[in-house]
Amino acid sequence: EPEVTQTPSHQVTQMGQEVILRCVPISNHLYFYWYRQILGQKVEFLVSFYNNEISEKSEIFDDQFSVERPDGSNFTLKIRSTKLEDSAMYFCASSPALIGDTQYFGPGTRLTVL
Amino acid sequence: KNEVEQSPQNLTAQEGEFITINCSYSVGISALHWLQQHPGGGIVSLFMLSSGKKKHGRLIATINIHEKHSSLHITASHPRDSAVYICAVVQGAQKLVFGQGTRLTINP
Numbered sequence: 001e002p003e004v005t006q007t008p009s010h011q012v013t014q015m016g017q018e019v020i021l022r023c024v025p026i027s028n029h030l031y032f033y034w035y036r037q038i039l040g041q042k043v044e045f046l047v048s049f050y051n052n053e054i055s056e057k058s059e060i061f062d063d064q065f066s067v068e069r070p071d072g073s074n075f076t077l078k079i080r081s082t083k084l085e086d087s088a089m090y091f092c093a094s095s096p097a098l099i100g101d102t103q104y105f106g107p108g109t110r111l112t113v114l
Numbered sequence: 115k116n117e118v119e120q121s122p123q124n125l126t127a128q129e130g131e132f133i134t135i136n137c138s139y140s141v142g143i144s145a146l147h148w149l150q151q152h153p154g155g156g157i158v159s160l161f162m163l164s165s166g167k168k169k170h171g172r173l174i175a176t177i178n179i180h181e182k183h184s185s186l187h188i189t190a191s192h193p194r195d196s197a198v199y200i201c202a203v204v205q206g207a208q209k210l211v212f213g214q215g216t217r218l219t220i221n222p
Binding site for chain 2: 031033035037041042043044045048055056058089091101102103104105107108110
């Protein structure tokens with residue numbers, strides 16, 4: 001069964017460094033998402049992406065964040081200058097269509113900012 | 115006030131018991147998801163519904179749009195059902211707003 005994959009599974013970085021989290025969505029899906037979950041807290045929406053552009057973003061998704069689909073398969077989340085409070089689990093998800101379709105989640109990347 | 119509230123926050127039961135987890139929301143939605151998060155952190159979608167009732171195996175999800183309430187039921191619960199169950203509502207076209215989750219523990 002096709003699945004969403006994410007790399008790396010765990011990323012440790014120093015405050016102020018740039019990180020890129022990578023996701024490979026399910027191949028025939030058209031909508032892509034990033035979510036984050038700070039330890040012990042609920043999952044939060046960051047951004048959705050369709051047709052090579054952001055379709056919706058939350059207030060969390062400020063200028064430090066960017067997303068890109070650099071080729072036909074990868075979907076990346078870049079954090080330009082990491083802060084301690086960016087430490088969280090980051091989940092990528094994809095869905096075949098918009099409303100009315102299940103979102104399929106990747107296993108997550110645990111980001112630790114020191 | 116949270117837009118999505120789940121109850122209970124924690125639930126411990128014995129194997130075989132009938133489980134109900136509730137979700138109330140205060141905003142207009144186009145659909146509602148029930149998700150399962152395993153101890154390792156992975157998230158699996160269980161149901162997406164916008165009206166009525168859906169059943170998959172021992173899991174049943176219902177939603178009452180007028181009362182802004184949904185329930186997830188597990189029949190004949192088993193220790194492998196132990197996980198965090200999350201309700202998330204769809205706002206607008208795509209944005210998922212999550213509840214805080216219900217931690218379910220089923221003892222043998």
